[in-house]
Amino acid sequence: MLTRTCVRRCCAYWLLSLRSFPACLTSMSESLRFRNSAWAMPCDWAGACSLRTGSCKPDLYWLHPSMRKYLRCSLTLPVALLALQFAIPALAQQGTLELDPTRTEVHFALKTSLHTVHGTFKLKSGKVNFDPSTGKASGLLLVDAVSGQSGNSGRDAKMHRETLESRAYAEISFAPLEIEGSVPMNGDARIQVKGTFRLHGQDHEMTIPVDVRISGSDLALDTNFSIPYLSWGLKNPSTFILRASDAVQVSVHAIGGWTHDPAN
Known part of the structure; x- marks a missing residue:
């Protein structure tokens, strides 16, 4: 005891x-x-x-x-x-996202009174720096406006000549400024990306929802959003017979790499 x-x-x-x-x-x-x-x-x-x-x-x-x-x-x-x-x-390491243009798809869809026009654009480059501790982001995603095509040469020529005026405004861009939501080291997440969308030489503030999937250093992004091109000052492509919607739907599937800054 x-x-x-x-x-x-x-x-x-x-x-x-x-x-x-x-x-x-x-x-x-x-x-x-x-x-x-x-x-x-x-x-x-x-x-x-x-x-x-x-x-x-x-x-x-x-x-x-x-x-x-x-x-x-x-x-x-x-x-x-x-x-x-x-x-x-896991949450506070600064990193850089770089998209692969050859594995990134940019699609658009425009509803008309007769049918829906589908087409694509090509990504020129995409690089984003992100600090999860503050949510601040920087960088630029560039889309080649001249690459836009819908499978109809006559319609595409009119789109570039009258609506996009792609000879004068050859690039469409998005500059991220802030990211809301947690970006995991691995796994899936939905985030909100605030930034500046530049189209036809004019800047517009936008918040884009993005689904993120990270596996090691590989990253995939998916997003869908609407561009009210008429209210942004672009010409209406409607004709006497065919009436077009005042907004175009855009979807992006992007593949890239995610690297962490070892200094942070």
Whole structure:
């Protein structure tokens, strides 16, 4: 049977360091844990516990209420700090996204009174720098306006000559400024990208929803959004017979690489 001196020793060392307390806890008998008065005695020893083995159950609810509260707080804080340590690198590393033009598809769809016109554009380049700790982004995505085609040469010629005026405005661009939402190291996420969309020589503020999929250094993006080209000042392509919608739907499927900045 252990003596009250053992309990006093555990109490004393517990006040100095929690590390050896579990060893003392597993050595105390159940009868001593019921004797709350032992915990109130002055702590007069400050060394490692060296106790004889007893039959004990390491249950916090056998302890004095004040010790239970302290032990819970002492254990919760290190666990929380450990979780934070692993979470910070996953969310707070600056990185750079670079899209592969050969593996990126830009599609558009324009509804008319007769049918829906489908077409494509080609991505020239795409690079975005992103700081998850602030949400700030920078960079530029460039689309070749001259590359736009819908499979009908006459219709495409009119689109470039009258609506896009692609000889004068050869590029369509989007400059991201801020990203809302968490970007994981691996996995899927939906984010909102705020930025400046430039079309026909005019800048327009836009927020675009983007689905992100990251696997290691590989990244895939998918987005769908609407461009109100008529309210943005572009010419209406409608004719007497065919009436076109005042907005064009755009969908993008992009593949690229994601690299983290080792300095951050």
